[in-house]
Amino acid sequence: MLGNFDYVRAESVEHGCALLARTPGAAVLAGGTDLLVNIRNKAISPTLLVDFKGINEMGGIAFTDGVRIGANVPLNAIAEDQRIKTAYHALFEAATAVATYQVRNRATLAGNLGNASPAADTAPPLFVLDAHVEISGPDGTRRIPVRDLPVGVKKTALAPDEVITAVTLPPLATGVRTKFVKKQRIKGHDLAIINMAGYYDPSSGELRIAIGSCAPTPVLLPPLPEPVRRDDPLDDLTAALNRIAQEAVSPIDDLRASAAYRREMIPVFLRRILTALLHEGED
Amino acid sequence: MEQLIHITVNGTKEEARVPAGMTLLEFLRERLYLTGAKEGCGSGECGACTVILDGKAVTSCLVLAVEADGKEVWTVEGEASDGKLSAIQQAFIDEGAVQCGFCTPGMIMSARALLMRNPHPNDDEILEAMSGNLCRCTGYEPILAAVRRAAQQESEDVQDER
Ligand SMILES: Cc1cc2nc3c(=O)[nH]c(=O)nc-3n(C[C@H](O)[C@H](O)[C@H](O)COP(=O)(O)OP(=O)(O)OC[C@H]3O[C@@H](n4cnc5c(N)ncnc54)[C@H](O)[C@@H]3O)c2cc1C
Ligand code: FES
């Protein structure tokens, strides 16, 4: 027995949110791969789990103008979608980097964001892709950038009676490249010591970098003052971004690595990302 | 508060009243006495509890029994039929992929889910599918060999039937 709580399948978004609103200590249950572990470890003890997985409008991957990924879509469905792999490569890479195959059959993108771990692997790609979350609550729906969702370690901007219904990604200009990298202690599954995502638009020269596991929330770096060109020297670019990054992060010592090690790894990973974004596929 | 659930396990319809806090793993082991799936870690790390839920390999320690209401579950006990081991079970024996056996039911269910979606997996696909199954004994090579052999055997069996 994991704990002493009740469980209800929401019949609609409204029904589920109403339950969340009137039940103190209620929580949304998605794949449960964070929530049930936390209950088991007695880190939390919700009174009621509201399961929205049966709700159609919170499922499915729909390509319209950009893409809408329903909150209930498991990470494996994202990783196996060829269109996502092609168009939003960093998200594909991050989805496959989370946990294990079995866990990814349950774990959702919304749950990865809702959990608000500084190490959440899908957050850096969603930050650089300018993704948004669709949120529903008793007072209707709102939309916020994914980068505004986490507000601290395990804390989100969601009210207790709100639920994420989908994550949306804007269409990308032709030629845009994205990349995700993750450093972990072992080859098998592990949370990140540091993870990082990059976005580069060769036509405008816009470069975006987001770093995870190095601050209470993942961090989107402020932009470089000048557009980035493919033939900019890699050393200079890495150094410039590293200066910005070192200002923006505030890593801690934990069981996975020391703060100093994380700081040391930032330029290493910046270089890897820049190489992939600017030079991969060149002869 | 207990809830009434209906789950089809290895082809048999089961009905039970369970508390919301009961995991699918506990339901299988303690209510149905299907003790193949094991609890190694109870937190998604080891894969010893792997079963197939509506066609997907999942860690049953992180699924509530109430979440499985209305769904179909396959466990290692559903592998053998008419007293004959499945090709995967036989291959695990033939390749020496079983030592203490604690990981084996989970390994076999991950392999089964893989062969259901992809009858001819390559080694990378096998390793990905088994990425959530830890083994302390075998060193994994015999397990990889067993899944390869089972895939081969099952595709031959399918051809024989034609
Ligand atoms: C063995 C193992 C390895 C792991 N490895 C990694 C890893 O490498 N990288 C990584 O990033 N994570 C990892 N995780 C953590 C976890 O699998 C992911 O964070 C996963 O994406 C969580 O999604 P879920 O659907 O299971 O969420 P749940 O556990 O169901 O929910 C997580 C949190 O989000 C809230 N929530 C869920 N859905 C919504 C919603 N629609 N609206 C509002 N709030 C919501 C819940 O209330 C809860 O607080 C691992 C977990 C395990 C068990
Ligand atoms: S017991 Fe479920 S993964 Fe270890």
Ligand code: FES
């Ligand atoms: S055979 Fe002992 S853990 Fe795998």
